[in-house]
Amino acid sequence: MERETISVTVNGRAYERAVEPRRLLSDFLREDLRLTGTHVGCEHGVCGSCTVMMDGVTARSCLTFAVMADGAEIETIEGLGSVEAMHPVQQAFWEKHGLQCGFCTPGMLMTAVELLKANPDPSVDDIRDAISGNLCRCTGYQTIVESIQYAAKLMREDGP
Amino acid sequence: MKPARFRYLRAASVNDALQALAENPDAQILAGGQSLIAMMNLRLVKPACLIDINRISNIGYIDEDGDGVAIGALARHNDVKHSPLIRERCPLLTEAYESIAHHTVRNRGTLGGNLCHADPSSETPAVMVATGATLMLQSLRGQREVGAEDFFLGTYETARRQDEMLTEIRLPGRRTDGWAFAEISNRHGDFAIAVIATTLRIEDGRCEAARVVASGVGEHAARLEPAEEALIGGPIDDARLDAAAAAAAGAVDPHSDSHADAAYRRDAIAALTRRTVRRAAARCD
Ligand SMILES: Cc1cc2nc3c(=O)[nH]c(=O)nc-3n(C[C@H](O)[C@H](O)[C@H](O)COP(=O)(O)OP(=O)(O)OC[C@H]3O[C@@H](n4cnc5c(N)ncnc54)[C@H](O)[C@@H]3O)c2cc1C
Ligand code: FES
Ligand code: FES
Numbered sequence: 467m468e469r470e471t472i473s474v475t476v477n478g479r480a481y482e483r484a485v486e487p488r489r490l491l492s493d494f495l496r497e498d499l500r501l502t503g504t505h506v507g508c509e510h511g512v513c514g515s516c517t518v519m520m521d522g523v524t525a526r527s528c529l530t531f532a533v534m535a536d537g538a539e540i541e542t543i544e545g546l547g548s549v550e551a552m553h554p555v556q557q558a559f560w561e562k563h564g565l566q567c568g569f570c571t572p573g574m575l576m577t578a579v580e581l582l583k584a585n586p587d588p589s590v591d592d593i594r595d596a597i598s599g600n601l602c603r604c605t606g607y608q609t610i611v612e613s614i615q616y617a618a619k620l621m622r623e624d625g626p
Numbered sequence: 627m628k629p630a631r632f633r634y635l636r637a638a639s640v641n642d643a644l645q646a647l648a649e650n651p652d653a654q655i656l657a658g659g660q661s662l663i664a665m666m667n668l669r670l671v672k673p674a675c676l677i678d679i680n681r682i683s684n685i686g687y688i689d690e691d692g693d694g695v696a697i698g699a700l701a702r703h704n705d706v707k708h709s710p711l712i713r714e715r716c717p718l719l720t721e722a723y724e725s726i727a728h729h730t731v732r733n734r735g736t737l738g739g740n741l742c743h744a745d746p747s748s749e750t751p752a753v754m755v756a757t758g759a760t761l762m763l764q765s766l767r768g769q770r771e772v773g774a775e776d777f778f779l780g781t782y783e784t785a786r787r788q789d790e791m792l793t794e795i796r797l798p799g800r801r802t803d804g805w806a807f808a809e810i811s812n813r814h815g816d817f818a819i820a821v822i823a824t825t826l827r828i829e830d831g832r833c834e835a836a837r838v839v840a841s842g843v844g845e846h847a848a849r850l851e852p853a854e855e856a857l858i859g860g861p862i863d864d865a866r867l868d869a870a871a872a873a874a875a876g877a878v879d880p881h882s883d884s885h886a887d888a889a890y891r892r893d894a895i896a897a898l899t900r901r902t903v904r905r906a907a908a909r910c911d
Binding site (some may be wrong): 468470486487488490493509510512514517523524525526528529530531533534577580581594595598599600615 | 627628630632633634636637656659660663664665666667668676680708727728729730732733734813814815875
């Protein structure tokens with residue numbers, strides 16, 4: 467079995483691993499690095515739960531081969547914040563009930579972080595457009611939109 | 627599911643990629659992967675070899691080309707969507723991008739990969755045909771230009787030969803004044819149930835030229851010539867709109883699937899024709 471050696475930085479930590487070319491970035495993160503915060507729903511690009519940051523912009527990790535991420539900086543939900551020090555987006559989802567089962571949440575959060583970086587004061591339509599590629603089977607999206615609005619407010623008040 | 631095994635080659639230059647395509651008749655190019663990897667995960671395709679072009683520098687450009695625009699193979703959807711040059715010179719494409727995929731998919735996906743993928747319900751082929759774009763195909767054997775109308779041959783089928791890479795998309799300068807894009811889809815950013823892209827030229831109140839291009843209702847994007855003929859030769863009034871809408875509906879032979887049946891698609895084509903022609907005509911003023 468052919469393997470390629472890749473170096474990637476994930477949440478600030480450097481890793482070097484040999485992977486099969488067909489290894490998806492999502493499986494690389496979850497199984498090789500044991501970072502199971504990134505979820506895998508559909509594995510064909512439709513649900514958005516596997517969304518991570520790659521070199522500063524969001525990417526579907528199920529539509530990326532790990533070999534394509536060689537040399538890249540990846541950020542996953544594990545790097546966003548911790549229980550003790552939540553990212554404002556996490557804080558907002560917690561306070562505004564932006565999740566129920568939590569399956570879609572890592573993708574929603576990464577998508578929200580990208581949106582708020584580009585647009586600190588998004589309208590409801592902006593938010594709906596931004597999360598149009600992320601499916602949630604629980605919340606009906608209402609509370610997710612409210613969470614992102616609230617996160618924007620927290621971030622504007624606190625500074626970045 | 628997981629993709630089948632494949633050999634992975636990384637091209638450092640266009641020439642590298644062409645060499646690899648020539649040497650590996652079982653190879654496919656990997657651009658953004660936003661269609662290809664999804665199909666591999668579903669095992670709908672099992673390419674034996676992938677040639678990754680993402681590391682090639684200088685092919686993500688969006689440049690002036692005479693009075694038109696030249697777009698490199700690796701220009702990502704979001705670059706194209708937000709390009710001021712394209713908004714100015716090919717606003718029909720900018721308008722179509724309001725309906726194409728989601729931000730994250732557009733971060734990685736490329737216009738070139740989108741066109742080579744040739745999904746029958748994709749928006750961009752309709753825009754290419756409506757504007758008369760040219761696709762540059764390169765191989766070790768040389769380079770050739772294919773007009774968009776001759777490029778799309780069927781479902782996932784194009785005039786590109788196995789050893790050719792799409793290296794550039796050329797959008798001509800605006801030859802018509804009016805343009806409009808509209809689609810119907812189940813969910814914002816999803817593939818379309820029906821698409822119409824229209825371009826018009828009106829002189830002294832008379833429609834002189836028209837392209838009405840449909841997608842989502844056949845094997846590939848195609849001009850609806852009866853609808854174009856119904857528009858040309860007079861003012862865009864209610865009678866011409868009615869005639870064009872009816873002609874458009876009659877010119878398509880859509881399929882039924884879980885998203886919409888054939889009758890719905892036919893009605894959608896009539897409605898979209900009316901909408902786009904009206905908007906395109908208003909833009910001519
Ligand atoms: C959730 C989701 C929603 C989407 N919605 C839409 C939508 O609304 N409309 C739409 O049109 N698309 C949509 N797409 C598809 C998206 O636009 C893809 O980016 C695009 O179809 C393929 O581009 P890519 O760069 O990712 O190509 P890849 O997936 O890498 O390649 C696609 C095909 O083209 C070939 N190829 C790629 N580049 C070249 C080249 N330069 N020369 C020769 N062959 C090449 C590959 O070998 C492959 O066969 C969606 C995708 C997802 C996951
Ligand atoms: S698991 Fe990647 S988009 Fe659904
Ligand atoms: S919270 Fe359950 S899928 Fe979104």
